[in-house]
Amino acid sequence: MKSTMVADPLRLFDCSPITDGAAAVIVAPLDRAREFTDTPIKVLASAQASDTITLHDRRDISTLDATVAAGQKAFRMAKLTHKDIDMVEVHDCFSIAEICAIEDLGFCRKGTAGKFTADGETALGGKIPVNTSGGLKACGHPVGATGIKQVYEIVKQIRNDAGKRQIDGADIGMTHNVGGTGATAVVHILRRA
Amino acid sequence: MSVARFWRKIPQRYNMIGTKCETCHRHFFPPRSFCPDCRRNGRIVDHKFAGFGTIITYTVIHTANEQFEAFTPYVLAIVKLDEGPRMTAQVVCRPDEVKIGMRVKSVFRRIATDGESGIIHYGTKFVPTG
Numbered sequence: 167m168k169s170t171m172v173a174d175p176l177r178l179f180d181c182s183p184i185t186d187g188a189a190a191v192i193v194a195p196l197d198r199a200r201e202f203t204d205t206p207i208k209v210l211a212s213a214q215a216s217d218t219i220t221l222h223d224r225r226d227i228s229t230l231d232a233t234v235a236a237g238q239k240a241f242r243m244a245k246l247t248h249k250d251i252d253m254v255e256v257h258d259c260f261s262i263a264e265i266c267a268i269e270d271l272g273f274c275r276k277g278t279a280g281k282f283t284a285d286g287e288t289a290l291g292g293k294i295p296v297n298t299s300g301g302l303k304a305c306g307h308p309v310g311a312t313g314i315k316q317v318y319e320i321v322k323q324i325r326n327d328a329g330k331r332q333i334d335g336a337d338i339g340m341t342h343n344v345g346g347t348g349a350t351a352v353v354h355i356l357r358r359a
Numbered sequence: 360m361s362v363a364r365f366w367r368k369i370p371q372r373y374n375m376i377g378t379k380c381e382t383c384h385r386h387f388f389p390p391r392s393f394c395p396d397c398r399r400n401g402r403i404v405d406h407k408f409a410g411f412g413t414i415i416t417y418t419v420i421h422t423a424n425e426q427f428e429a430f431t432p433y434v435l436a437i438v439k440l441d442e443g444p445r446m447t448a449q450v451v452c453r454p455d456e457v458k459i460g461m462r463v464k465s466v467f468r469r470i471a472t473d474g475e476s477g478i479i480h481y482g483t484k485f486v487p488t489g
Contacts, residue, residue, distance in 0.1 A: 173435075174419040174454075222437040222445035227416055 180261040182301075187308025189315040196359060205325050208359040210246070210338070212352075213239035219349040232351035233270040233342065240340070240353040241272075248272055251355070252336045253323055254294060255316035257344040258301040267342055268296060271353070290333060298323065298331045313343035313352060320356050362478055373481060375408035375465055377444065386442040410465030412438040412485070415445065419454040426471035426480075438463055438485055449484045462488040 169178035192202055199206035215235035218224060225231060241247060254271065258264035268279040273294050282288065288296035299305045299319035302312060320339030322328045328336075341354045370376040370390070377388030381402040385394060388408060394401030417436035420427070427433070434450040434457045450457055451468065463485035471480040 171419075171421040171432075174421065174432075176418075178422075220447070222415075222447050227437070 176260055176262070179303075182259045182303045182307040185306035185308050187306055187311045187315065189308075189311040189318050191314055191317055191321075199359060206359040207321050207324055207356050209354060210357050211240035211243035211355040213237075213243060213354075214350065214352045215239065216350050217348055219346050221347060224348070228266060229276070230266060230270055230344065230348035230351060232348055233267060233344065233353075234272075236351040236353040237271040237342070240355050244355040246338065246355065248294075250338055251294065251340050252338050253298060253320065253333050254296055254340040254342065255299060255301065255319050256296055256342045257312070257316075257351075258297060258303050259307060259344065261303065263344075264296065264301065264303075267344075268294075271340070271342060290331060295333050298328065298333065313341065316341035316343060317354065317356065320354075324356065324358050370405075373467065373483075375410050375483060377406050377408055378403050379406040379442075386440075386444055388440065388442075388444040388446065406442070408440055408442055408465075410440075411488070412440040412446075412463055412465075414450065414457065414459055414461045414463060415439050416459060417450065417457050419457075426473065429472070436463075436485070446483070451484050451486045456487065464488050 171177055172181055194202055196208060213236045215232040217230065217232040221227065256264055256267035258267065265279040265283065268274050268282065268288065269276050274282045287293040290298065299315065320341055323333055323336040323339055326332060338355065338357045343352045344350065366372050371388065375388065377386060378390040378392070379386045380394035380397055381404055382397040382400055383394065385396060386406055392403055394403060415437040417434055419432050420435050421432045423431050432454050434452060434454055435447065436450045436457065437445055437447055439445050450463060451466065465483050466486050467481065468484040469479055470482045
């Protein structure tokens, strides 16, 4: 809370560090997946939405409409609701971005995600664990690799392979990746096949 | 032609010249040559903006990249022009003076420098009207 001020009120530790990094997934037709792994993961939804690139042309600066649209689309594709999701990796490029994402994806009403987070509901053992990987801020933000790194974390969780940060009974996970300060948002829902 | 001379030929770079649609009266800055609402029925003409607007939101930049370092801390705001369009621009005032809803007007100012011997970038900033 005392780190260097960057853009008021965001301080250095509110901002994700741009890092080097790499991540990969192997995508295969579901009926052939067991040729490659004993623990395949099914993609229940893959949704994308876009918005203006300029911040000043947006409807509301505390909502990413692309996230709202991609989230709703993903829930429809997967035929699931928020209650079915066990964990989510959100695009927390800044501390406020995590708060907005939790609200925009529908896990909280607008304006309540701050308290929800402070109350521990997004921690391990909370209602909806958010960013068990550490997210962009604590794990790093290797820009192009971040989206796949989120999928990696959800896969680890679903496979019960996440070690100390394992969520009990992790079955269905969501990832939320953003590009161009919210001009693009991509949401995935994954489950054990 | 030097870069600076080329820039002077861009109407919206140093002057607040945008466009408006005479069919629906929507204004555009930077200029658009096509009205996304009226489409083929739109009639686009140049429009010189009065330069007055209201601050929608702002931040105070304390850590900037090299080009803007000389100005820190400075106010960066989203300004809604009276004619409608919004802009992102610096507001020339003390960081503790700026408020949401503050009235501002556009001014021609130095925006950034490309190092000691590089090109100086000029453009639009805003100042409080009060």
